[in-house]
Amino acid sequence: SAVISQKPSRDICQRGTSLTIQCQVDSQVTMMFWYRQQPGQSLTLIATANQGSEATYESGFVIDKFPISRPNLTFSTLTVSNMSPEDSSIYLCSGGQETYEQYFGPGTRLTVT
């Protein structure tokens, strides 16, 4: 299994600002993903973070709003840009190998005021 950490664990941000969330894996993983989880809801995939190339975004999510970087096999960042209160959510990073098992970080709890 992989151990995944995220920074920050939580933040309160003002409308119109941006926040970058970091995801660090303790071992090299083939796959990294970013999910969003509204309070009391299930997880929705934002994008697949591809190492050395542009992320693959799901319908409803765009690069200008959620730019993602993945410079190597253990690290990725997600930026939530030009935030609005609707962006208040939990943002989760996951990683795994091509055997399909995915392990999740603890999440970043974002509140936009």
Add this chain to the structure above:
Amino acid sequence: GESVGLHLPTLSVQEGDNSIINCAYSNSASDYFIWYKQESGKGPQFIIDIRSNMDKRQGQRVTVLLNKTVKHLSLQIAATQPGDSAVYFCAEKRNSGYALNFGKGTSLLVTP
């Protein structure tokens, strides 16, 4: 389209009893499923997985059953403990790529 859903949003069981959490899926081509446990304030924790070439898989106090005929899987927890109280999600691998589709989640409450 692909979708994964759960039969019951909440489940209350007494400590020591067995728990069964159900999940239905709609994509007959799904070949891999995972159960996750999410405690309050934490990320989802991998519990157990199963591939479509299996009907049953057992772990420590947990068993996952897969019925491909009716596109249904279940998570059975033996001798449920207070520490099992959490939200449980089933997830299926998508047809393409390695990302997962998650079900809505079942909240399990273990009472003394």
